[in-house]
Amino acid sequence: MGAEKLINGFKRGFPPQWLERQSEPKIGKDEKGYFIYTISENTKVYFEEYYQFLEKIEQKCQLDLSSLEGKLSQTPPTRSESLAYYRARKIILDLLLKNIFSFYSDSSNLGVIMTPWCFGTVMLEKVEIYKDRIARGEANDPDVGDFPFYVLGYIDEIYKNTLLELFEFPEKAFSVRWQYTELLKRYSKVLSNVTASLQSILFLAKNQNQET
Template sequence: MLDGRFQRGFSQERLAKGQEPKVRKDERGYYVMSLSENTKVYFEDFYGFLSATYARAQMERKELDRKIEATTARSSETLTYYRAKGVAVDLLMRTVRRFYTDGSNLGVVMTPWCFGTVVLEKIEVYRDRIGKGEVQDPNVVGYPYDIVRYIDEIHKAVLLELFDFPEKAFQMRWQYSEILRRYSRILTDITSRLQAVLSTVKTFGT
């Protein structure tokens, strides 16, 4: 259980029922083959990684709140830095909660580095949306330009620290991103084909 509140999307009881054809088991436990690296990803390792990451992010969020409270408005650059870091921390926590609780899609079960790439790209998209004024974030106070600038400068380092990753972890991002994009296109194509088939069936049935 995450933070004592959030239940695993794929519990041990559910996995033990054997209703998921892509789930396999060996002496270490239940696992799936990852889309990104064609390697085993054990459910216990995956959820353990998310839990550890979430705990570090929670501690960082509390520390940021303490620092913001103790910093005067005259130290505007320092406050902007803290708030920009808060954007990254909060988005990471939201993403961890979503992946941890998702029980509808085995695609969320992935290696730590692949998950890190997902969050990295989410932050970069979110940063751009903040800059365009498309989202309202509680960390953004006043004009968003300075917040966006700091996010751009620090988000990779913040994630490496919270994930406890080596710097080379994000050097593989192009591989993960391309595979995930291909997988997304395949799913979209399958959905379109199914809709076309259903439409044809309905046409013949009338």
């Protein structure tokens, strides 16, 4: 068993105590522990392994960030290329940590429980979205600094390898991202259809009640 919390104190959204008491039909248990079949992959994911994975990545991120902050403070302003690289990597790590905190502590959505590869794909897309926001001037990130062009250039150059390195994934991990994206889109479409149907039923029921 892990520490059941992150370095910053965030606790697991679905801890062992909750799993022992829950009656959620999506959750099963075998000799390895509690698991769930994920929405996007229909794959068995064990809660303990999932949380341990996030704990491990958070620890690596914190160590890397500590090193980066030291380099940023010691690098003179004249070395703009080096500063841009450090800031680009820091932006990626900060975004990753922010999402680790969110996924790890989420206690209301079982959809956050996923395989490491799926989590990596989610993070890949989140970095790309954030990168585009920076490019459009929509993200007020202090690490962009006075050289946004160089910082964006480095983000674009290093974000995939940075994530692969942190997650300890092979290069092919992100080559199957389309599978996750398509499955998630399909699931979202199903949910939208169900929601629309429910709204129609509620609307009809409301009208009938008013008529009577």
